Amino acid sequence: xxxxxxxxxxxxxxxxxxxxxxxxxxxxxxxxxxxxxxxxxxxxxxxxxxxxxxxxxxxxxxxxxxxxxxxxxxxxxxxxxxxxxxxxxxxxxxxxxxxxxxxxxxxxxxx
Amino acid sequence: xxxxxxxxxxxxxxxxxxxxxxxxxxxxxxxxxxxxxxxxxxxxxxxxxxxxxxxxxxxxxxxxxxxxxxxxxxxxxxxxxxxxxxxxxxxxxxxxxxxxxxxxxxxxxxxxxx
Numbered sequence: 001x002x003x004x005x006x007x008x009x010x011x012x013x014x015x016x017x018x019x020x021x022x023x024x025x026x027x028x029x030x031x032x033x034x035x036x037x038x039x040x041x042x043x044x045x046x047x048x049x050x051x052x053x054x055x056x057x058x059x060x061x062x063x064x065x066x067x068x069x070x071x072x073x074x075x076x077x078x079x080x081x082x083x084x085x086x087x088x089x090x091x092x093x094x095x096x097x098x099x100x101x102x103x104x105x106x107x108x109x110x111x
Numbered sequence: 112x113x114x115x116x117x118x119x120x121x122x123x124x125x126x127x128x129x130x131x132x133x134x135x136x137x138x139x140x141x142x143x144x145x146x147x148x149x150x151x152x153x154x155x156x157x158x159x160x161x162x163x164x165x166x167x168x169x170x171x172x173x174x175x176x177x178x179x180x181x182x183x184x185x186x187x188x189x190x191x192x193x194x195x196x197x198x199x200x201x202x203x204x205x206x207x208x209x210x211x212x213x214x215x216x217x218x219x220x221x222x223x224x225x
Contacts, residue, residue: 106151
């Protein structure tokens with residue numbers, strides 16, 4: 001099975017940088033997703049990390065350490081529209097590759 | 112790419128009634144997933160199809176729930192004898208087969224059981 005932990009809520013100021021952490025325990029690991037979900041909307045794909053290290057996509061970066069069971073999502077130059085829930089999801093190795101999601105971190109960006 | 116489409120967007124039903132939801136995945140995606148999400152929680156896996164074959168179901172999935180994907184294209188999720196605890200957002204997602212293919216989600220069907 002899989003156990004995924006991420007903070008329930010975070011707040012940050014417009015223009016700042018925020019780091020959302022995710023730790024996981026799993027019996028088999030293929031990769032880790034980050035999704036963004038605005039209230040009442042579908043989760044939208046942000047990143048997928050398979051190898052250790054940092055991957056950057058514009059204002060968003062995602063980091064993975066497989067040995068530590070740890071990932072973070074880094075959001076730079078925060079904008080009000082970044083207020084959303086950020087979901088960490090682990091994809092297992094082998095079999096069906098069905099991702100298991102964490103409960104999500106609700107990010108509130110204030111002026 | 113028209114994205115994943117789900118309907119209805121909202122469904123209000125009385126306890127004990129049956130409901131059916133539909134999902135149209137991205138056309139070239141052969142994998143289709145159903146998840147359920149409640150307020151303040153992440154999506155919880157229900158079941159998944161590869162083409163028309165239902166390959167996995169969550170142990171949490173009651174026998175009141177059934178899903179089909181008859182021609183490997185659209186899928187339906189039926190809940191029989193609904194209970195108040197079934198109230199949730201039902202999300203459908205699709206993906207390609209490769210292990211690094213992300214899931215693309217629809218906007219979901221919000222079910223309220225009164």
